[in-house]
Amino acid sequence: MSTDPYRSLSNHLASCDDSVDIDMLLSALLTDKEQFEIANRIRIFDLLERGVTQREISEQLGVGIATVSRGAKAMQIHDVSALLATHRQEA
Structure with missing residues (x-):
């Protein structure tokens, strides 16, 4: 292949x-869990973009601070602005 x-x-x-x-x-x-984790990653991106602190995001979403930190690092590397624009239109 x-x-x-x-x-x-x-x-x-x-x-x-x-x-x-x-x-x-x-x-x-x-899996349902993988779908949930992807949705949470998008929520993390959105909250970071809105200026919410990593600790507040961790508490709000019930995820570890390392999960939020990985999301923040991904945002630094990748442009997720189009995804966030679509996410906010659908909200």
Whole structure:
């Protein structure tokens, strides 16, 4: 197998225009716990962007400070502004 499965997933998601199909695919790929953890990562990004301290986020979401710190580090490395804009539109 010469194709990277993660790249295949990324390309497939980029080509999808139906959110129901994307939801079904993610449900097939991810456990409920994994889906919850991804949602929490997005919540962490949002709260950090709003200026909430890492300690407050940890307490508010019931996650460890290390989880919040990993989210903060990911935000420093990656531009998540488009994701946050979509998240806030749907809220």
